[in-house]
Amino acid sequence: xxxxxxxxxxxxxxxxxALRAHxxxxxxxxxxxxxxxxxxxxxxxxxxxxxxxxxxxxADPAVAAPLARNSNIVVHFAAETHVDRSIxxxxxxxxxxxxxxxxxxxxARESPALRRFVQISxxxxxxxxxxxxxxxxxxxxxxxxxxxxxxGADRLAYSYWATYDVPVIITRASNNYGPYQFPEKVIxxxxxxxxxxxxxxxxxxxxxxxxWLHVEDHCRAVDxxxxxxxxxxxxxxxxxxxxxxxxxxxRILHLAGKPDSLIRHVADRPGHDRRYSVDTxxxxxxxxxxxxxxDSGLAATVDWYRQNEWWWRPIKDxxxxxxxxxxxxxGRTRS
Ligand code: NAD
Ligand code: DAU
Numbered sequence: 632x633x634x635x636x637x638x639x640x641x642x643x644x645x646x647x648x649a650l651r652a653h654x655x656x657x658x659x660x661x662x663x664x665x666x667x668x669x670x671x672x673x674x675x676x677x678x679x680x681x682x683x684x685x686x687x688x689x690a691d692p693a694v695a696a697p698l699a700r701n702s703n704i705v706v707h708f709a710a711e712t713h714v715d716r717s718i719x720x721x722x723x724x725x726x727x728x729x730x731x732x733x734x735x736x737x738x739a740r741e742s743p744a745l746r747r748f749v750q751i752s753x754x755x756x757x758x759x760x761x762x763x764x765x766x767x768x769x770x771x772x773x774x775x776x777x778x779x780x781x782x783g784a785d786r787l788a789y790s791y792w793a794t795y796d797v798p799v800i801i802t803r804a805s806n807n808y809g810p811y812q813f814p815e816k817v818i819x820x821x822x823x824x825x826x827x828x829x830x831x832x833x834x835x836x837x838x839x840x841x842x843w844l845h846v847e848d849h850c851r852a853v854d855x856x857x858x859x860x861x862x863x864x865x866x867x868x869x870x871x872x873x874x875x876x877x878x879x880x881x882r883i884l885h886l887a888g889k890p891d892s893l894i895r896h897v898a899d900r901p902g903h904d905r906r907y908s909v910d911t912x913x914x915x916x917x918x919x920x921x922x923x924x925x926d927s928g929l930a931a932t933v934d935w936y937r938q939n940e941w942w943w944r945p946i947k948d949x950x951x952x953x954x955x956x957x958x959x960x961x962g963r964t965r966s
Pocket of ligand 2: 755816834840841876900907
């Protein structure tokens, strides 16, 4: 199995999950090690003889194509993933998320051994959902450069099934949380800020709503779909935990033992999608249901960041690139 983006948040959790669940599988991680990709995320499987790490770019056919051609399964996580960064500068999102997917799909066309190509898309492709839940057949209305590039890749992958019979399936998951998430995303950012008594920057009125999915539940869904899905089909994956940002923030502060006065209301994200929600009936019909309750999942996650400062302090305290991003995004005040 080839896992692209396996040194990122979900990818590294998935590599670990797959090696645990399938003792007879061999897994190759292909990762460019962007700011979000870290060898440390795979520290416990780097020496596993069933795992191989390749440092390279999915958009480089010389590296990516032979790996994809020699795989039975491709799970394509690699992407630029942060909405705020896509608003600051969208170029890399097009190069990696769209063109990188094209490079892999072209290689997949020439791979007789390939039995599954999993395109990891996102619930953001549906756009903002004021009420109800998106079904897989709903119209795509992405509203920021990240989600638009993901929608492009999502439909490109579909087209390679419809046109060339590449065994593509597409997943659209909701907001993931758990260990090894880069501390630019709201949960790890707010938890680590809270630990350090730094204010947490809540966008707009804080009433935007996300559906939180524990990363382990996402991994189980992808693993199931590799075996049980129908080619050419799309599957939503959602945790069923709809929480407004302000409530999420208060829960994080409470778990961290910090006061609500750490909340700093800041200017809203441009084009900020108000709400996401996916209907997961199709996936549940295959026997999947989320196992992690949000209360215990969030508590365990806060605890993980407390126990693993070795992992995030080098990013937040010592990486000038992270500091530069933080200052650009939030202004120079860190308290
Ligand atoms: P992440 O930013 O933590 O990790 C992305 C990984 O991709 C990093 O390891 C990075 O180095 C690698 N990468 C980036 N560009 C690359 C390139 N050109 N070639 C090779 N590797 C490259 O992201 P994540 O949160 O783990 O998301 C993984 C996937 O899941 C993405 O496709 C994302 O769109 C999708 N997704 C994420 C969520 C979520 O809540 N995090 C929800 C739904 C879908
Ligand atoms: O829905 C799936 C998507 O979830 C994935 O496709 C993306 O890759 C992933 O980054 C995530 O996107 P979001 O934009 O929803 O995640 P983020 O953690 O950036 O923000 C979650 C919510 O918190 C959102 O409403 C914006 C808000 N927020 C975020 C940050 C970083 C704040 O209020 N303040 C912040 O500083």
